[in-house]
Amino acid sequence: MTIEHDFFGILGSDDEGEVYWSEAVELGNESVDIDLNSPDEASVSVEALDIAAAMIHSxxxxxxxxxxxxxADLSADGSQTLQYITQVLGELDDEALANALIWDSGDRQIDFLRSLRLQRVGFHPHHTKGDEHFAVLDYSISPDDTDALLVVVMDVNGDTVAISVES
Structure with missing residues (x-):
């Protein structure tokens, strides 16, 4: 079985295996890797693909x-966002940090967040219920200088369900 979609084209295979699609899109003057995958094409609906395509278009x-x-997470107890900022500030030297920060409003944390670069968005169209991870956005302040990522997980409605730090 295969799925044909206006945006993604033909997905899947004759043996009902994994669904995978990838492409790079432009966000400002940066390239962002986008991928869509599911371990089982039978669990992927056309509606979920439409939602993923709409999210990519916007x-x-x-x-x-x-x-x-x-x-919003900055003020939460045990803030993953604050943990990421603290971790990366400890890793980067002054020159790398100066090159990474593209905003200078005087509020260092907000400038840091506004300077984050979206590296990748992964879509999981088989996760369409409740607070499942439909879209996973990977951010880095300086991909050449640190492996640390700030990860935002969104549900099918575009609501954030989790924020985490990965190295």
Whole structure:
């Protein structure tokens, strides 16, 4: 069985295996890797593919929504966002940090978040219920200088369900 979609083309295979699609899109002057995958094509609906395609078409809005979640997370107890900022500030030298920060409003944490670069968005169209991870956005402040990522997980409605730090 295969799935044919207007945006993604033909997905899947004759033996009902894994669904995978990838492409790079532009966000501002940066390239962002986008992938879509599911271990089982039978669990992927056309509606879920339509939602993923809409999110890709409005990648700027998705990025803004995720960054708003990061700002809101700053004040939470055990903030993953604050943990990421602290970790990366300890890793980067002054020159790398100066090159990474593209905003200078005087609020260092907000400038840091506004300077984050979206590296990758992974879509999981088989996760469409409740708080499942439908979209996973990987951010880095300086991909050449640190492996640390700030990860925002969104559900099928575009609501943030988790924020984590990965190295």
């Amino acid at each position: 990648i700027e809005d998705l990025d803004s929504q995720a960054k708003e979640s990061l700002v």
